[in-house]
Amino acid sequence: MNITRENVDALNAVVKVAIAKEDYSAKVEKILIDYRKTANIPGFRKGQVPMGMVKKQYGKAVLVDEVNKLLQDALNKYLTEEKLDVLGQPLPKLQDTINWDADTLSFEFELGLAPQFEVNLKAKKPITHYHIIADEKMINEQIERIQKQSGKLISQTVVEKDSEITGTFKNEEKEIENKVTLTLDKFKGKATEKQFLGAKVGDVITLKTKGLYDDEHELMHALKVEHDDIHGLDIEVNFTIAEINTRELADLDQDLFDKLFGKDVVKSVTELKDKIKEDAEKQFTQQADQKFLNDVTEYLVENTKFDLPAEFLQKWMRTAGEQPLDSDQAKEEYEKSEKSLRYQLIEGKLITDNNIQVTMDDIRDHSREMIKAQMAQFGQMNPSDKELDDIAARILSNQEEARRISEQLISQKLLALYKEKANLKVKELSYENFVKEVYGDK
Template sequence: MNITRTNIDNLNAVVKVDIAKEDYSDKVEKILTDYRKSANIPGFRKGHVPMTLVKKQYGKAVLVDEVNKLLQDALNKYLVEEKLDVLGNPLPKPQDDLDWNSDQFSFEFELGLSPEFDIDLKIKKAITHYQIYADDKMIDDQVKHIQKQYGKLVSTDVVEANSEITGTFVNEDNNINNTATFSLEKIKGKSNIKNLTGAKVGDVITLNTKELFNDSHDLMTYLKVSHDAAHDLKVDVKLTIAEINSRVLADLDQDLFDKLFAKGEVNTVTELKEKIKTDSEKQFQQQSDQKLMNDVTDYLIENIKFDLPASFLQKWLQNAGEKPMNEEEAKDEYEKSEKSIRYQLIEGKLMEKYNVKVEFEDLKTHAKELIKSQMAQFGQLNPSEQELDDIAARILSNRDEVKRLSEQLVSKKLLDLYKAEANLKVKKITYDDFVKEFYS
């Protein structure tokens, strides 16, 4: 057997595999001999079928099968030995004139080669790393929310500033008929608030949906209209008031603190606010990290320049999935997935350059941390190491779970790498400003 490679350019090559008779003949002969021993052909005793008949009936199928096995093994071994970093899979070149009656065979495969490039995280333009903090307003709002949540409702006669109103919104022309409960604080505009203030149970108030609520998306909740309709809805609705309640805030005392946290963990309002601040900023850290991960990823994709064997990859995509594609479909699919392909190559280069690895012990530790966190949510605060080991072992026996956890761990290790090596500038920002800047 002889394998040769012709480089078309830096990203494309053709590998030719020449297979001679001596490469496959012994194997084919042995298989046919075994067939002869077990062949059951009318007119011949088992094990006494003439070899010429066995070869006539099975010879070509066995030959094709063995040559293909030999071809795939040889090609895979060659790619490993030559340390060729290929994209997709080798594509066999069509051979309409292949003669299986010949003793010698030649096969050619197209290869798409990974591009050569380098990465330096010490980029000139610093990427912003947001540190989200809980300001006094947010903490005070959270305290008030807790007081409302653990407070009690008292029925009242008329709508006042702190009232919660239950009523039915109706507009027959727009198929609106929904009963909902909302606080007066949700209402927008002085005229709307004035119309509702002082209203009693049984009163019917006409309101216009345009800028009725501080957040237009509340129309989806209280009137049950679609997202698209909520943004442009400008109709009159009649609100029939069925119930009016005033919420009495819970006292900020030890009884409330012990309902919120472990007994004795929080003893004063100052400690409550500090606990809210700490817990909130721990949650904000996840959003900050995800934002940093997205920003660094986008920067690398846009600024690490290299070419891809686009024509090869489009051709490969035509038959890579369950359903074959035509050329146009494959081109569209390539354009959709090009950024993903680039990032996979960049990620691989980063892991190689900075020695980022995921070992089995890393996976086990990561799995146990997740298990411990989930158990804590159900009040199991001190599971034994044996219990954690047993659950982790069951999880890591599932291939899909191993893949999912590995991807999580790679992202975590890369995030740590970016924080340590990338050129970052820290910007402190309140949660409200963070949301306005990136999600409004």
């Protein structure tokens, strides 16, 4: 067997594979002998079929199958030994006819080669890394929510601004009938609030669904309507009031602290505020890190310049999926996936250049920490090492789950790299201002 490569340009190559008859003939002969032993052909006893007949009936199919296996193995070995970084898979060049009786069979494959490039993390304009803080306003609002949730319900005769109103949304045409408890602060407009204020048990309030809530998902849950049906829903619904209550705020005492956090974990309002601030800012860190990761990704894709073997990739996409694509469909698919492909290449380059690795021990340790955190939520604070190891082993026996955890760890290590080497500026602000700045004032 002989394999040669011709580089068309920096991103495309053609590999030629020449297979001699001696490379496959012995294997083909052995398979045909085995076929002869089991062949069931009328007029002949099993094992007594003439070899010529076996070759005539099965020879071509066996030959083609063995040559294809040889080609696949040879190509994989060649790409590994030559350390060729290819995109997609090798594409066989079409041949009009193949003379399977020839002493040498020749095949050609097109390759799309990954580009060579450098990655510069130092943006001219610094990338913002937000440090989101839980300010006094947020902490106090959270304390009030805790007091309300743990407080005692007191019945009211009329709806007031802070009432909890239980009732049923109904629309016969759309077959909507759903009982909910709501508060007036969730509605989008002041006009809706005015419709409720002063209302009594038994009153029916007619509401338009369009613009009722800021977030249509709130409306989806209120009406118990399917996700696909809620967007753009513009109908009238009747809300019949069944119950009106207010909540007496729970006292900020040791009983409440123990109920929320466990015995003596929090012992004062000051410690409660510190705990709320700590827990909130842990969550904010994850959100800020994700925003930073997204921004760095965007920067790298936009500013790391290299060409791709676009024509080859589109040709490969035509046959790579479950359903074949025509040239226009393949072009559209390529354009949709190009940005993602570029970042995969950039990420791979950063992982290689910075020797980022995830070992099985890393994956196992991360799994143990996830399990401990989940068990703590259910009050199991001190699981044994054996428990953790057994559960981790079960989780990691699922290859898909192990791969997911590995990708999480790679992402964490890349985030640490970006924080260390990227040109960034830290901006401290409240969560409310973070939402306004990043997502707009909604």
